[in-house]
Amino acid sequence: MSCIFCKIVEGSIPSTKVYENEHVLAFRDIQPAAPVHILIIPKKHIATMNDVEPDDRGLIGDLHIAAQEIAKQEGVFESGYRLINNCGADSGQVVFHIHYHLLAGEKLGALNAK
Ligand code: 5GP
Ligand code: ZN
Numbered sequence: 001m002s003c004i005f006c007k008i009v010e011g012s013i014p015s016t017k018v019y020e021n022e023h024v025l026a027f028r029d030i031q032p033a034a035p036v037h038i039l040i041i042p043k044k045h046i047a048t049m050n051d052v053e054p055d056d057r058g059l060i061g062d063l064h065i066a067a068q069e070i071a072k073q074e075g076v077f078e079s080g081y082r083l084i085n086n087c088g089a090d091s092g093q094v095v096f097h098i099h100y101h102l103l104a105g106e107k108l109g110a111l112n113a114k
Contacts, residue, residue, distance in 0.1 A: 005097035009043045018073065023059055024066045026102075035105030036074050036081070040066050046098040049087040067102055076104035 007013040008027060015027035018038055029037040042059050046052060052060060064083075071077040081104035086093035 003045055003095075003097050005039075005041050005095055005099065006045050009041070019066055019070050021062075021066070024062050026066060026070055029101065033101075034103040034108065036076055036103065038070055038074070038102040040070065040083075040100045040102060041097060047096045048093065048098060049085055052098070063100055067100060070102055071104065074104065080104065082108055 004013060008015045009025055017025065017027045019026040019040075023043055024040065025043055026038050026040040029039050040063050042056075042063060044056075044059065046056065067081075067083055068077070071081050074081075081102055084101040084103065085098070086101075
């Protein structure tokens with residue numbers, strides 16, 4: 001398995017974990033773009049948002065529940081946070097294991113398509 005995030009799930013690549021349950025793992029981004037920058041992933045390998053299937057409905061919900069919990073842990077539940085999924089080449093997706101970026105900890109800039 002060459003997927004870097006699957007290796008993080010297995011533990012063969014280290015990460016700074018902030019949240020884990022049976023189906024979900026979250027860890028700090030190695031190149032943070034905000035004071036809080038956490039990646040939230042399913043333990044199951046799904047390459048992109050386009051590969052989500054109806055049976056994954058619960059799992060995608062689990063990622064959102066995890067995001068709430070992490071926001072509480074990080075102290076940004078009230079101040080606010082942004083969840084981003086990049087899907088495919090034009091979005092800038094570089095790791096092809098589906099993930100949400102949770103960004104917070106400062107006033108984030110307006111969303112910008114460029
Ligand atoms: P994408 O552009 O695919 O949405 O984002 C991938 C993210 O994964 C990037 O923000 C990048 O910094 C992060 N990343 C890539 N490799 C690693 C790694 O080995 N460990 C951690 N913690 N983050 C990584
Ligand atoms: Zn994977």
